[in-house]
Amino acid sequence: MxxxxxxxxxxxxxxxxxxxxxxxxxxxxxxxxxxxxxxxxxxxxxxxxxxxxxxxxxxxxxxxxxxxxxxxxxxxxxxxxxxxxxxxxxxxxxxxxxxxxxxxxxxxxxxxxxxxxxxxxxxxxxxxxxxxxxxxxxxxxxxxxxxxxxxxxxxxxxxxxxxxxxxxxxxxxxxxxxIAKLGPDPLVDDVHEGEERFVAAVRRKPTPIGLLLMDQSIVSGIGNVYRAELLFRARLDPHTPGRDVPEETVREIWRDWVRLLRVGVETGQMMTMDDLDPEAYRLALANRDDRHWVYHRTGLPCRRCGTSVVLEEMGARKLYWCPGCQT
The missing domain is CATH 3.20.190.10 (MutM-like, N-terminal)
Structure with missing residues (x-):
């Protein structure tokens, strides 16, 4: 999508x-x-x-x-x-x-x-x-x-x-x-006001964070790829209820979304890996398999801990995550 x-x-x-x-x-x-x-x-x-x-x-x-x-x-x-x-x-x-x-x-x-x-x-x-x-x-x-x-x-x-x-x-x-029914968009709304709206919405919900990030009334623009990558980057179990996610973690997810969205608009690609050297960055731009931490990597070793990346269905969509890094 x-x-x-x-x-x-x-x-x-x-x-x-x-x-x-x-x-x-x-x-x-x-x-x-x-x-x-x-x-x-x-x-x-x-x-x-x-x-x-x-x-x-x-x-x-x-x-x-x-x-x-x-x-x-x-x-x-x-x-x-x-x-x-x-x-x-x-x-x-x-x-x-x-x-x-x-x-x-x-x-x-x-x-x-x-x-x-x-x-x-x-x-x-x-x-x-x-x-x-x-x-x-x-x-x-x-x-x-x-x-x-x-x-x-x-x-x-x-x-x-x-x-x-x-x-x-x-x-x-x-x-x-x-538009009034949509959650904040970092490129449309005031970034700080958007952060407060996002934090308040997530922290009052018993719904798993993996579902909340796909809820366009909670935050605008996040889809299947960005969901998986944001949760991995936050080292967060997708099944954690929103109200149980520490406030600072929720804030960091929003700030990370601000960064990744801007990169995506600039490059045209959902680039979610950081600190790549120039050659690795070029490969990531050219090949989707080289630009994500967990998305579409079912059964492959986690790039950080080596645990096999798992695939499950959440919200009728495929969810990729690492049980080693995210639990």
Whole structure:
């Protein structure tokens, strides 16, 4: 499932390439025809990401809400400029100047791709090496491929939405109601106020911390990967009731989430291992198996203590954890 870092990257890409432009909206698949008709011909005026949801505002306070869910993704084509806040000095998406890494490094699934953000998939669009360039210039607009729920088209940029859990047109009041139900997001809310909300919510719950971290009303943006990694980094048993987790540990989980989310937005990848030398960091950017402590490592020895990493189901999702380090 696309987690919070992906949605923030998508919103920033919309801010640079779509906001401030008139948009032609359509639903090639047909499942969002009425909603697309309400958006068609409007100017995009603002975009917000909160946790795993994106909200794109159009004129007359008409909003598009998208929740990618398990399988959703946005595919981009055409002239695409990179948001400077998630690009390195020479400006290509997915680059980082950390630990001596100064060129674009993509993982095998294209997780930090400029052309497809969300559920990993092979992009259908050929991108040039320039920060801003026309992809798919042989045919414009680009042909529709597969089941496209919503296509948003400016004069030079195309954004195709596939497989979302939610795609709907809302009023400003309805957007406010949705956001009010969400837990704090470190990139949206005041970090210190968010910490206090998170600590208070966790510490009053008898629910296992492994479930609380996936509850979007408790904290926004954390999914299966970040849950496993945050709990490992905190050396915390996933089954511990929230109210029994020491307050300082809860605070450190929040602060760790703040750090990891920012890294994820910068690199486009859920990088959860620290203190890697430059070569190890490059490998981690390129290979998902090299960037996590416990996620997707069932039966393999823990990187810290050697105990076999276990897999169980919690909240109908796969949970990876180390019984040696986390009990």
């Amino acid at each position: 696309p987690e919070g870092h992906s949605v923030h990257r998508i919103a920033r890409q919309f801010a640079v390439n779509v906001v401030g432009r008139r948009v032609a909206a359509s639903s090639p698949q047909g499942r969002f025809a009425e909603g697309a008709a309400l958006l068609d011909g409007r100017f995009a005026t603002r975009v917000r990401a909160v946790g795993k949801q994106m909200f794109l505002e159009f004129d007359d306070a008409v909003w598009l809400r998208v929740h990618l869910g398990m399988y959703g993704a946005w595919d981009f084509a055409g002239q695409i400029s990179v948001d400077a806040t998630i690009a390195s000095a020479n400006g290509r998406m997915g680059q980082t100047n950390q630990r001596g890494t100064d060129e674009q490094i993509l993982d095998a699934a294209g997780e930090n791709s400029l052309t497809s953000i969300g559920a990993p998939r092979r992009s259908r669009v050929r991108m040039s090496e320039q920060t801003t360039g026309l992809a798919g210039e042989d045919e414009w607009p680009p042909p529709v491929v597969g089941q496209v729920r919503l296509r948003l088209l400016t004069d030079v940029t195309c954004a195709d939405l596939r497989g979302p859990t939610a795609c709907e047109v809302l009023s400003a009041d309805e957007v406010a109601q949705v």
